[in-house]
Amino acid sequence: MTNHWRDIRHADVILINGANPAEAHPVGFQWMMRAKTDRGAKMIHADPRFTRTSAVSDKHLRIRVGTDVAYFGGLINHVLTNNLFHREYVEFATNAGFVVKEGFSFDEGMFNGFNADKKIYDQTQWTYELGPDGFAKVDIAHPRSVLNLMRQHYSRYTPEMVERITGIPRDEFLAVADIVGQTGKPDKVMTIVYAVGLTHHTTGVQLIRSGALLQLLLGNMGRPGGGMNAERGHANIQGNTDHAISWDILPGYLRAPAPGQKNLDDYVARSAAKKLQSNSLNFFGTNYRKFMVSLLKTWYGDAATKDNEFAFDHLPKPAADSSWLSIFDAALQKKMEGLMLSGMTATSIGPDSNQVLQALSNLKWLCVMDAYATTSSEFWRAPGLDPSQVKTEVLMLPATHWIEKDGSFTNSGRWAQWKEQVLPPDGQARHDHWILAEVFQRVRKMYQEQGGKFPEPILQLVMPYKDPAKPELDEIAQEINGKSLVTGQRLATFADLKDDGTTTAGDWIYTGHYPEAGNLTKRRDGIQDPAKNDPTGMGFYPNWAWSWPANRRVLYNRASADPQGKPWDPQRPGIQWDAAAGKWAGDVPDYPATADPAKAESPLPFIMTGEGVGRLFSNGVSDGPFPEHYEPIESPVQNPLHPKVSTTPVAFLYDERAGRQNRFGTPDKFPYVATSYRLTEHEHYVTQNVDQLVALQPEAFVEVPAELATEKGIKNGDAVRVSSMRGKLEVRAVVTSRLGPLTIDGKKVYQIGIPIHWGFVGIKTGQHWLANALTPFVGDASARTPEFKAFLVNIEKM
Amino acid sequence: MEVTRRQFLHVGAAGAVGAAGAGMSPLGFDLGAAVTVRQELRIAGATVSRTVCPYCAVGCALLAYTKKDGDGKTHLLQIEGDPDSPVNEGRLCPKGASALQLALSRRRVEAPMYREPGAAEWKQVSWDFALDVLARNIKESRDRTFVTTDFDGNVVNRCEGIAFAGGAAFSSEEGYLATKLMRGFGFVFLEQQARV
Numbered sequence: 006m007t008n009h010w011r012d013i014r015h016a017d018v019i020l021i022n023g024a025n026p027a028e029a030h031p032v033g034f035q036w037m038m039r040a041k042t043d044r045g046a047k048m049i050h051a052d053p054r055f056t057r058t059s060a061v062s063d064k065h066l067r068i069r070v071g072t073d074v075a076y077f078g079g080l081i082n083h084v085l086t087n088n089l090f091h092r093e094y095v096e097f098a099t100n101a102g103f104v105v106k107e108g109f110s111f112d113e114g115m116f117n118g119f120n121a122d123k124k125i126y127d128q129t130q131w132t133y134e135l136g137p138d139g140f141a142k143v144d145i146a147h148p149r150s151v152l153n154l155m156r157q158h159y160s161r162y163t164p165e166m167v168e169r170i171t172g173i174p175r176d177e178f179l180a181v182a183d184i185v186g187q188t189g190k191p192d193k194v195m196t197i198v199y200a201v202g203l204t205h206h207t208t209g210v211q212l213i214r215s216g217a218l219l220q221l222l223l224g225n226m227g228r229p230g231g232g233m234n235a236e237r238g239h240a241n242i243q244g245n246t247d248h249a250i251s252w253d254i255l256p257g258y259l260r261a262p263a264p265g266q267k268n269l270d271d272y273v274a275r276s277a278a279k280k281l282q283s284n285s286l287n288f289f290g291t292n293y294r295k296f297m298v299s300l301l302k303t304w305y306g307d308a309a310t311k312d313n314e315f316a317f318d319h320l321p322k323p324a325a326d327s328s329w330l331s332i333f334d335a336a337l338q339k340k341m342e343g344l345m346l347s348g349m350t351a352t353s354i355g356p357d358s359n360q361v362l363q364a365l366s367n368l369k370w371l372c373v374m375d376a377y378a379t380t381s382s383e384f385w386r387a388p389g390l391d392p393s394q395v396k397t398e399v400l401m402l403p404a405t406h407w408i409e410k411d412g413s414f415t416n417s418g419r420w421a422q423w424k425e426q427v428l429p430p431d432g433q434a435r436h437d438h439w440i441l442a443e444v445f446q447r448v449r450k451m452y453q454e455q456g457g458k459f460p461e462p463i464l465q466l467v468m469p470y471k472d473p474a475k476p477e478l479d480e481i482a483q484e485i486n487g488k489s490l491v492t493g494q495r496l497a498t499f500a501d502l503k504d505d506g507t508t509t510a511g512d513w514i515y516t517g518h519y520p521e522a523g524n525l526t527k528r529r530d531g532i533q534d535p536a537k538n539d540p541t542g543m544g545f546y547p548n549w550a551w552s553w554p555a556n557r558r559v560l561y562n563r564a565s566a567d568p569q570g571k572p573w574d575p576q577r578p579g580i581q582w583d584a585a586a587g588k589w590a591g592d593v594p595d596y597p598a599t600a601d602p603a604k605a606e607s608p609l610p611f612i613m614t615g616e617g618v619g620r621l622f623s624n625g626v627s628d629g630p631f632p633e634h635y636e637p638i639e640s641p642v643q644n645p646l647h648p649k650v651s652t653t654p655v656a657f658l659y660d661e662r663a664g665r666q667n668r669f670g671t672p673d674k675f676p677y678v679a680t681s682y683r684l685t686e687h688e689h690y691v692t693q694n695v696d697q698l699v700a701l702q703p704e705a706f707v708e709v710p711a712e713l714a715t716e717k718g719i720k721n722g723d724a725v726r727v728s729s730m731r732g733k734l735e736v737r738a739v740v741t742s743r744l745g746p747l748t749i750d751g752k753k754v755y756q757i758g759i760p761i762h763w764g765f766v767g768i769k770t771g772q773h774w775l776a777n778a779l780t781p782f783v784g785d786a787s788a789r790t791p792e793f794k795a796f797l798v799n800i801e802k803m
Numbered sequence: 804m805e806v807t808r809r810q811f812l813h814v815g816a817a818g819a820v821g822a823a824g825a826g827m828s829p830l831g832f833d834l835g836a837a838v839t840v841r842q843e844l845r846i847a848g849a850t851v852s853r854t855v856c857p858y859c860a861v862g863c864a865l866l867a868y869t870k871k872d873g874d875g876k877t878h879l880l881q882i883e884g885d886p887d888s889p890v891n892e893g894r895l896c897p898k899g900a901s902a903l904q905l906a907l908s909r910r911r912v913e914a915p916m917y918r919e920p921g922a923a924e925w926k927q928v929s930w931d932f933a934l935d936v937l938a939r940n941i942k943e944s945r946d947r948t949f950v951t952t953d954f955d956g957n958v959v960n961r962c963e964g965i966a967f968a969g970g971a972a973f974s975s976e977e978g979y980l981a982t983k984l985m986r987g988f989g990f991v992f993l994e995q996q997a998r999v
Contacts, residue, residue, distance in 0.1 A: 010861060010862075010890050011889050011890065029859065030859055030860075030861050031896040032861050032863050032890075032891045032894050032895060032896055032899070033859075033861040033890075035891075035892075035894065204998075236859075236860070236861075237859070237860030238859055238860060238971075238996075239858075239859065239860060239971030239972065239996050240855065240856065240857050240858060240859070240860060240862075240971060240972050241860070241971060241972060241973055241974065241975060241978070242860060242971050242995065242996050242997050243860060244973075244974075244975030244978060245970070245971065245973055245975065245978035245995045245996075245997070246995070246997045247975070248975055248978045248979040248982050249982050249993075250967075250968075250969065250973075250978050250981055250982050250985075250993055250994065250995040251993060251994065251995060251997060252991055252992060252993045252994065255982075255986075256979065256982060261991075264953055264955065264957040264959050265955070265957050267957075267958070304983055304986075304987070318958050318960060319960065320960070320986060321959065321960055321961035321962065321986060321989040321990065321991045322957070322958075322959040322960065322961060322991075323961060323991035324950075324953065324959070324961070324963070324991075327966075327991045327992045327993070328994055328998055329968070329994045329998050329999050331992065332966040332968065332992045332994060335963075335966075335992070340948075340963065340964065341964055341965070341966060341992070342940075342944040342947065342948060342964040342965060343940055343941070343944045343964065343965045343966070344965070344966045344967075344968070345937075345965070345966070345967045345968070345969070346968050346969060347967070347968070347969025347970040347973070347981070348969045348970030348971060348972050348973065349968050349969050349970060349971070349995070349996060351968070354999045355999075369940070369944065370940045370944070372937050372940075374969070374970075375912065376908075376911055376912065377908070377910055377911065377912060378910075378912060382912075382916075385918060386923070392921065392922065392923045393921050393923065394921070395920075395921065396920040396921055397920060398917075398918070398919065398920050398936075398940070399917070399918040400915070400916070400917055400918075400933055400936060400937060401912060401915065401916040401917075401918075401925065402915050402933055402937075403911065403912040403913065403914060403915065406857065406905070406906075406972065407854070407855075407857040407972055407974075408854060408857070408867065408879070408902075408906045410974060410977075411974065412973075412974020412975060412976045412977060413974055413975045413976065414855045414860075414862060414974065414975065415862075415975055416855075416860050416861060416862025416890065417860040417861065417862070418862070418890075420862060420890070421975065422855050422862055422864065423853075424853065424854040424855045424974070425852040425853055425854060426852075427852045427854055427867040427869060427877075427879065427906075428869070428877055428879055428906065429877060431911050432911065432913050432914070433913065433914045433915070433930065434911065434912075435930070436977070437969070437970060437973060437977055437981075438973075438974075438976070438977040438980045438981070440934070441980060441981055441984050442980065442984070443934055444934055444937050444938050444941065445984045445987065445988075447934060447935065447938035448938045448941050448942055448945075448988070451938065451939075451942045452942070455942075457942060457945070457946045458945065458946045458949035458951070459949060459951055459960055459989070462960070462986075462987050462988075462989060463987055463988065466983070466984070466987040476980060478974055478976040478977065479976075481976035481977075481979060481980055482975075482976050484979075485975075485976065485979050511979055511983070512979060529853065529864075529885075529887060529888075531864075531885075531887035531888050531889050532886075532887055532888070532889050532892060533886075533887045539889075544889060546889040549888070549889050685896060685897060685898070686897050686898065687898075688858045688859065688898055691905070692858075692898065692905075694905070694908050694910040695901055695904045695905050695908065696904055697897075697901040697904050698897065698898065698901055698904075701897060768910070784998075788998060789998065790998045790999070791998070791999060793999075
C-alpha cells in the first residue's frame with residue numbers, strides 16, 4: 006500500500022478491482038465502510054462475482070476477469086477526453102510534459118523495440134528526448150509529450166470498446182466514469198484498492214500500472230485517502246518482500262546483481278535511476294551505492310573491503326528469471342536437485358498442480374519445514390501417485406509457528422508490528438531460523454573440513470550472534486537496522502549510511518526502526534488516547550509500531566500539497582509547509598524536511614525517481630511503456646483491439662520454451678472462463694488444520710452461474726466435474742445468480758468461480774481436489790506472477 | 804448498553820457483575836452476569852502478551868492471555884483483538900477469532916520425519932539425523948551445480964541446483980536471515996508468497 010488501512014476512511018471514492026475485501030480482508034474493510042458512513046464515500050466494485058463487497062457498494066460492475074486494463078484505460082480516456090484530470094498536479098508531479106524520443110510507436114498491438122527471436126522488447130528504446138544538458142526535454146504541447154501520446158494511446162478505449170472487452174454495459178461504465186472523473190478536483194480524492202485479482206495475470210503488472218496512471222492523472226497519489234493500495238494476503242508477505250526472499254532483489258529493493266557486472270560501479274550504473282531533471286533529487290539513485298556497500302559490510306564484515314569491491318563477487322548472479330514458475334520448470338527439466346519449502350506448499354499453490362507434482366518427483370531431495378503436514382510434505386503419496394515410483398528423498402521438519410516466536414510482521418500498510426513470544430515451542434518443534442542457522446553452521450563446517458566449490462561466501466558470512474546456531478530475532482532486528490562501525494552505535498536514519506565501508510545496514514529501508522533508543526516496532530500508543538497519540542487527527546498514529554521508510558505513513562506525500570506547500574485539500578492534509586518554522590509539518594515528509602517550496606532549487610516532488618515526478622510513461626516494465634489490454638493466455642475471444650496480437654507477445658511460455666507439450670486449452674473444448682479465490686473462513690491451506698474453520702466451510706465446491714446451470718441441467722448441490730487442459734475437480738456445484746453471463750464482443754460468456762482451499766491433507770481427508778490442478782503454467786511478462794485468475798474450463802454434471 | 808473490553812474488565816475487577824436486564828434469559832436468570840463472572844475467573848491474573856494475527860496482512864493486533872500451571876507449563880487461555888490498535892480497534896474476523904485453535908492444534912507434526920526414496924511411509928528420526936541429511940544434501944547439490952563463471956566469462960558464483968521458498972508467516976527477521984543465508988550459499992532460486 007502507498008497508504009495504510011486506517012487512511013482509507015479519508016476517501017471520497019473507493020474503486021475496488023481484483024479484490025473482495027469484505028470477505029478476504031474483513032477487518033481492513035471497516036475503513037472502507039467508515040468512508041461510506043462517515044463521509045458518504047462512493048464505493049465501486051468491479052468484479053466477476055457479486056460478493057459481500059458488491060453488496061455494500063454503490064455500484065457493482067460485472068467485469069470479465071483479466072480485462073481491468075480496458076476498464077482503467079476507458080477511465081483514463083474519459084478523464085483525458087473531458088479534461089477532468091487535475092491539471093496543476095499533473096504538470097507539477099508527473100512526467101506528462103516530458104518529450105518521448107523519436108521512434109516511439111504502437112501499431113496493431115506492438116510497441117517499438119520488439120525482438121522477434123528472443124520474444125522480448127528492448128526497453129531502452131522507450132526513453133525521453135534529452136536536451137544538451139543531458140536532462141529530459143519538457144514541453145507538454147509537443148506532439149510526442151507523454152500527455153499527448155497518452156491521449157492518442159487511450160483514445161481507442163471508448164465506452165463501446167470497454168463494453169466489448171470487459172462486458173460492462175456502456176451506460177453503467179459511463180455512470181462510474183462520471184463519479185471517478187470528479188475526483189480530479191483538488192478537494193476530492195479517490196483510492197484504488199486491489200489484491201491478487203489484479204496481480205495474477207499475464208498482464209498483472211500493467212493492470213496495476215493502469216490504475217496508477219489514473220491516480221496520477223486525477224492527482225490522487227501521495228494524498229490521504231488516495232493512492233494505490235494492495236491488500237496483501239498473508240501476515241508477512243510485505244516484510245519478507247522488503248527483506249528480499251525473492252530472486253530479483255536484495256533487501257530494500259536493491260536489484261540483484263546480474264552477470265556481466267564486474268564491480269560496484271557497473272552494478273550501480275545498471276541498477277540505479279539516472280537523474281533526468283536538474284532539480285530531481287533522485288534520492289534512491291544517488292544513494293544506491295551507500296545502501297549496497299552497507300549491505301555487503303553487514304554480510305561479509307572484514308572480508309568486504311574497498312580493495313575487493315566489498316566482496317561484490319560473493320553475491321550470486323542469476324542467469325535468468327529464477328522465480329516460482331522457473332523453480333518448477335527447472336525441476337521438470339531435471340536441472341533442479343533440491344528444494345526447501347518453509348511454510349509454503351508447492352503442490353497446492355501450483356499453478357498446474359499436476360505438473361508441480363511431476364516437478365517434485367523429479368527432485369533428488371525435498372525438505373519441508375512446517376508446523377503441519379502439507380500437500381508438499383505428503384506429495385509422494387498424493388492420490389494417483391505410486392510412492393514406489395517417487396525417488397525423491399523427503400524431510401519433514403517440525404517448525405514453530407507465529408505464536409511460539411517473537412519478531413515483527415509488516416502489514417499491507419507497511420506498519421512493522423513486533424509480536425511477543427506467547428508460548429514455548431510445541432514438542433520437538435524448532436524455529437525456522439534456528440533450523441536454517443544450524444544447517445548453515447553444519448554446511449560451513451563441511452566446507453572448512455572438506456573444501457568444495459567457492460567456499461568463501463559461506464566461510465566469510467558474518468554470524469554476529471551470541472549463539473550462531475540460535476540467533477535471537479532481536480539481534481537480527483538490530484543487524485537489519487545497521488550501525489556505525491566507527492562509533493558502534495545503531496543508526497537512527499538511512500541518511501547516515503556511507504559507501505566507504507564505515508556503516509552497516511541489513512535493509513536500508515528499515516534503518517531507524519531500532520535506533521539506540523530501542524525497538525520502535527514495539528510501540529503501542531494507539532486509540533486509547535487519540536488526542537495524544539494522533540496529534541494531526543489524520544490517523545497516522547506515529548507512535549503505534551513503525552512504518553517504513555522513516556516511519557512515514559503515506560508514501561509520496563509531498564504530492565499531497567500544491568507547489569507552494571499548501572495541502573490540495575486543507576481538510577485532509579498529508580504534509581504542509583510551515584513557513585514560520587521553516588519546515589514541513591504533518592506526516593513524516595517524503596521530501597527534505599526543510600526544503601522551502603518557494604525556492605526554485607527545491608527538489609521536484611517525487612524524490613525516489615530519476616525524473617523527480619511520477620511516471621505516466623515508463624521503461625521499467627517489460628511489456629510496454631503504457632499499459633495495453635491483452636487477453637489472458639486462455640481466452641474465449643480474440644482481442645477486439647488487435648486480434649492478430651491477442652495476448653501479450655512477451656509472456657514467457659515455459660512449456661513451449663522447454664520443448665514440453667503445450668498445456669493450454671482452447672474455447673472449443675473449454676468454453677467457460679474460470680477464476681479462483683478465497684473464502685472468509687479459510688486462509689489458503691493452513692486452516693484445513695483448524696476445527697472451527699473446517700466446520701464453517703467443510704467442503705470443496707465451485708460456483709456456477711444459474712443460467713449456465715439451467716443449460717447444463719445442474720442443480721444446486723449436484724456433483725460436477727470441472728476440467729481444464731491440465732486437470733480436473735470433482736466437487737459440488739453451488740448454483741448462484743452472483744455470477745451472471747456477460748456479452749463479450751457479441752458472444753455470451755460464462756464465468757465459473759473456484760475457491761482454492763482444499764487438498765489431500767487436512768482434517769477432512771475426503772476433500773482431496775486441488776483447485777490449482779486447473780490453472781495454467783504461465784506468468785506475467787515482467788514479474789512472472791502466475792495467471793491464477795483467468796483460464797478456460799469445461800463443466801459437466803456427474 | 805455497550806461495554807468496551809476495557810470497561811468490562813474494569814467493572815469486573817471492581818466486583819460489579821454486568822448490567823442487570825441486558826442479558827436476562829427468559830427464565831429471569833441474568834446470563835450477562837454469569838458470563839462476566841466466568842470470563843473474569845478465566846483470565847484473572849493471566850499474563851497478557853501482544854501479538855499480531857497470523858493470517859492476512861491487515862495486521863490485526865491481538866492480546867493473548869496465558870497462565871503457568873504448577874509444573875511451569877504455559878497455557879494459552881484466550882486470544883482477542885487489541886482494542887488499542889488503530890488498525891483493528893479490537894475487531895477480528897472468523898479466522899482471527901479462532902486463532903487460538905491454530906495455536907493449540909492437535910495436528911502439529913510431532914518430530915522430524917524422513918522418507919527414503921521410493922518408501923511408502925515416513926520414518927521418525929532425530930533432529931541430528933535430519934539436519935545432517937539436509938546439510939549433506941545442500942553441500943553435495945551445491946558442489947555439483949555451482950557455476951563460478953558463465954559461458955560469456957562473467958563471474959557469477961551461483962548455485963543453480965537448489966531452490967528455497969518461504970514463508971509468508973516468517974517474522975521479518977527470520978525472512979531476512981533466510982535471505983542472507985541462502986544467498987550466502989549462492990542460491991539464486993529464491994521465492995516466497997508474494998507472487999503466488
